[in-house]
Amino acid sequence: MNFELTEEQKLIQEAARDFAEREALLDVIERDEKAEYPTKHVQRMKELGFLGMTVDPKYDGGGMDSLSYVLALEELSKHDSSLAVIMSVHNSLVCWGLEHLANEDQKERFLKPLARAEKIxxxxxxxxxxxxxxxxxxxxxxxxxxxxxxxxxxxxxxxxxxxxxxxxxxxxxxxxxxxxxxxxxxxxxxxxxxxxxxxxxxxxxxxxxxxxxxxxxxxxxxxxxxxxxxxFKFAMKCLEVGRIGIAAQALGIAEGAYMRALKYAKERKAFGTEIANHQAIAFKLADMAVKIETAKLLLYKAATLKDAHQPIALIGAMAKRYCADIAMEITTEAVQIHGGYGYVKEYHVERLFREAKLTQIYEGTSEIQKIVISRAILSDN
Structure with missing residues (x-):
């Protein structure tokens, strides 16, 4: 197995990270408070090629692989999962569904303008x-x-x-x-x-x-x-693919909370030393790091199998359930590490905590994923 990203994947990851950190992050708290649609940021995602990025170039898409797509969603979600869900629905559910299940006339009339991000x-x-x-x-x-x-x-x-x-x-x-x-x-x-x-x-x-x-x-x-x-079959096939996108979103939320908790623990002092030096906090951070790395491997495997045209129903459900559940766990611990500061909007972790919850609910609840997983492992096939 090769765990190295290609140069193209690294470039996409870097582009998404730069956009999230230098642009989306600047007004994310204000937009969250006002429930304001990120018009200028969606336009920027269009310019960066993030909307329609996995569609075949013959339908005017970017032709990127699923792992590149997952990396971009992950980076966005560290700072702004509202943008990530717009990107995920457009790509995973709508574009994928049309590209793989619609007829050629429908692809010409509807998929192409979606892949060019002329339409959402x-x-x-x-x-x-x-x-x-x-x-x-x-x-x-x-x-x-x-x-x-x-x-x-x-x-x-x-x-x-x-x-x-x-x-x-x-x-x-x-x-x-x-x-x-x-x-x-x-x-x-x-x-x-x-x-x-x-x-x-x-x-x-x-x-x-x-x-x-x-x-x-x-x-x-x-x-x-x-x-x-x-x-019904169309909807289920789209959701099967969509789970990978939501898993990427959940992983990004978890990583965003973890990196903020780690930074805060190295700076905040209590009882004469940084709180990271207290075992109670250090062990929390250790558990968070293990969960994130485990989730990342599971998700990247799902994306890689999808690109190899292998069945992804089981691995996708596993990735979606695990990433969503650890996102909730890690954001909860991130708030706890921040103490009172974790309860106010300035430190972002309370927002990530609120956003993590939805990943356990939409595009198939964690309970539904367990049904999918249990049926698959108990099947005779």
Whole structure:
């Protein structure tokens, strides 16, 4: 096994680190407090090629490998995971889903402008009554002959207001249950689409999250992805890939909290010496370092296997669950090491603590990942 990054991967990692440290970090606390969308930073990500970076160049993408993508997300998330989730949804769910599962006409019309970052994508799966159990879609897509008529509500949608293209999962044939679900490419500005208010979230407050309401929204039949009834399989395949992106985000959050805790422990004095010299703190830092290194190896393996076109359902679920859980553990300990200062916004760790929690919830909760993992290891296949 080769643990060395290529020169190209190192350059991407450095570019993401420089952007995060020199630009995104400067106003991250203010944007978090105001729940303000990072317009100028999203534009900068477009210029850096971070939106559409893994799409094949024949569809106007960057053609980067999955490990490069993971490295960029990881660096961003050390300082600003709101930017990272915008990048992750656009790349892992929307671009990947279209590139690998849509037809050539759809790729030409929708994937190419997304890969060029001329348009932003959003993925609409979750509903008020369909979170972890995505088989029970209440949003309907009625077949009207040469078009579908979509009605229903989607919630917790990242980039709902800023996106141009929606990938919408909806039920066409309820009697077929999950086999009656379809996936559609929808123009966000279609007549009949309205948004709920910006969600007042615990963390990742700078990302654009809304409920989306559909009232008799007409979608051309040629905008359905795959054969009739392919929608649930489409969503699950996208989420399988998306888990790697969320794992990278969680790892970055953990690393951001750890490096701040380490710095603080070397500077803060108590009982006549830096607190890093007290075993209680030193052991916390040691545990954090081991967890981060373990998570990194698991995540990088998942990304490498994806690039090798190997199955990633199991390793992706493992990486997502482990990275998310250690992000929560490490941010909690980072706040503890900072003491009272960890409870105020100036020191960033309280924000990272709030952001870590979401990585255990979206794109498959940690509990759902355990279901995926246990089924895989208990399978006879």
């Amino acid at each position: 994508g959003a993925f609409l799966l979750s509903e008020p009554e369909a979170g972890s159990d995505a088989t029970h879609q209440k949003t309907t897509a009625e077949d009207m002959g040469d078009y579908y008529l979509i009605n229903g509500i989607k919630n917790w949608i990242t980039s709902a207001n800023s996106a141009d293209i929606y990938l919408v999962i909806a039920q066409t044939n309820p009697e077929l249950k999950h086999k009656g679900i379809n996936a559609f490419i929808v123009d966000r500005h279609s007549e009949g689409i309205t948004l709920g208010p910006h969600e007042n979230k615990m963390g990742m407050r700078s990302s654009d999250t809304h409920s989306v309401m559909f009232t008799n929204v007409k979608v051309p039949k040629e905008n359905r992805i795959g054969e009739n009834g392919f929608g």
